[in-house]
Each structure stands twice: as C-alpha cells, then as structure tokens.
Amino acid sequence: MRRFTLWICNLSMLYVFLCIPGCANAPDIPSPPLKQVFPLEVAGNKFETELKIKEKQTYTFGLSFLSRKSDPIGTKQVSKMTGSGGKNYLTGIYEDPGAPLSIRLKIDSVAETVVPFHFDQVISEVPKYAGGGAVYPDPDGELNAYFSFDIKIANVRLEPGLYRVSVENCLAAPNTHGTPIYFHILRAYLGK
Numbered sequence: 001m002r003r004f005t006l007w008i009c010n011l012s013m014l015y016v017f018l019c020i021p022g023c024a025n026a027p028d029i030p031s032p033p034l035k036q037v038f039p040l041e042v043a044g045n046k047f048e049t050e051l052k053i054k055e056k057q058t059y060t061f062g063l064s065f066l067s068r069k070s071d072p073i074g075t076k077q078v079s080k081m082t083g084s085g086g087k088n089y090l091t092g093i094y095e096d097p098g099a100p101l102s103i104r105l106k107i108d109s110v111a112e113t114v115v116p117f118h119f120d121q122v123i124s125e126v127p128k129y130a131g132g133g134a135v136y137p138d139p140d141g142e143l144n145a146y147f148s149f150d151i152k153i154a155n156v157r158l159e160p161g162l163y164r165v166s167v168e169n170c171l172a173a174p175n176t177h178g179t180p181i182y183f184h185i186l187r188a189y190l191g192k
Helices: 004-023 074-084
Strands: 034-037 046-054 057-068 105-107 118-123 126-129 147-156 161-169 182-188
Touching: 034 046, 057 074, 074 147, 074 182, 105 147, 118 182, 147 161
Parallel strands: none
Antiparallel strands: 034 182, 046 161, 057 147, 057 182, 105 118, 105 161, 126 147
C-alpha cells in the first residue's frame, strides 16, 4: 500500500512539474476593452489578434484619433479629419464624412468556440460616433490628456468564445501622419 501511495505521489508531482511551465508560457488572450496603435498613413497596415469574449454582447470595433488637449489647432484638424458623423436621412449620405478611409474587418470564431461565426467586411463610410474627453497615456510613457475622436467601423454581436480578429487599412491616408490613432474593441453603447 505504501508503494502505491508513493507511486501516486510521484505521478502527481510529475504532472504538476509538466503542467506548470506550459501554463506559464500560455499567452494571455485579451478581452475587451482592447486598444492597439494603428497608423493609417500606409495602405496595407494590418493588426491581428485573438480575442476572448466572456459574455454575449454587442461590441464596437473602431478607431480613436487623438489630439492633445493643449493644442486647439491640432484638435480642430483631428475633428475635421474624423468628420461630423451627421447623416442626411433624405439622401442617406454623410454630410461631412471626414478623411477618406477604407478599413477591412475580419472576425472568425476559433475552432473551440461553440457557435461558428464569420464576419468579413470592407467599410469605406466610417462615421464618427463620439468625440472629446477621453484621457490616453502618451506613447512615450508620460501621462497627458488627449481628446479622443472615435469612429465606428462596425458593431458586432458576439457569443462567448474565442475569435480571431483582423483589421487592415486598405487606403493610404497620408493626412493622418503625426496623429496618434488606435484601433479599439469596446462594449457597444446602444442607448438606454
């Protein structure tokens, strides 16, 4: 009996020593909210990640254009770049669409996900949905206040599971040079 207990103890220790390094090396899969630097100056810029969704929810996939609060001229330029977000409901055309953009968003469920999901869309009319007030850290590490002008690529309803997300800039936007731009995935605000 003692030999059997010793054998089980050794087997348990072996299991622990083999599993712990594997767990420590496993990458952390991000969950929303997620922000990633995403410059638009050059066409073909791409960002890919796996995404863990913990609850069934609608998520906003978008871009945040930043300007320093201490720079009113730069803030006005960034605001103009992102457009007004106002749509003429008679014609269906955005009145002030801002800088021309073409963004491809792909979302695919990973094999372990229970519900198969595929989203692949190129969006060329990217409306602004929010502006001002957000505080972002400086890319150099200093904490500075920025205005954030956010444009929505898409609102997508996702079930819990793992997804592979890819966003690609299909059209060069050289007028965005020097403007900090982030791709973001946030829980969508759909009103009350």
